[in-house]
Amino acid sequence: xxxxxxxxxxxxxxxxxxxxxxxxxxxxxxxxxxxxxxxxxxxxxxxxxxxxxxxxxxxxxxxxxxxxxxxxxxxxxxxxxxxxxxxxxxxxxxxxxxxxxxxxxxxxxxxxxxxxxx
Numbered sequence: 001x002x003x004x005x006x007x008x009x010x011x012x013x014x015x016x017x018x019x020x021x022x023x024x025x026x027x028x029x030x031x032x033x034x035x036x037x038x039x040x041x042x043x044x045x046x047x048x049x050x051x052x053x054x055x056x057x058x059x060x061x062x063x064x065x066x067x068x069x070x071x072x073x074x075x076x077x078x079x080x081x082x083x084x085x086x087x088x089x090x091x092x093x094x095x096x097x098x099x100x101x102x103x104x105x106x107x108x109x110x111x112x113x114x115x116x117x118x
């Protein structure tokens with residue numbers, strides 16, 4: 001199963017995690033793709049309910065373009081276009097040269113730390 005981990009963390013923790021991921025990648029160790037946000041608010045602004053619905057639809061019906069996706073979801077083309085651009089920018093959607101969409105991940109795992117690590 002291809003997954004991505006999304007974390008809510010303070011900037012210092014994000015830098016430490018980035019350094020660790022970089023070290024692992026340089027030594028050819030397996031790494032899990034990760035995104036980090038500095039707050040839950042930032043996360044929920046980037047990945048809204050509508051965008052999550054869009055991701056799920058693309059994962060189940062790959063091969064659609066933006067117009068077909070808007071029709072399938074019964075949403076305005078402009079809003080779908082905006083959501084697709086945001087999700088593509090985050091790496092949560094892929095678009096080929098013809099504009100056909102695909103979902104590179106089967107699972108999104110979200111971590112929100114409650115207490116600083118010791």
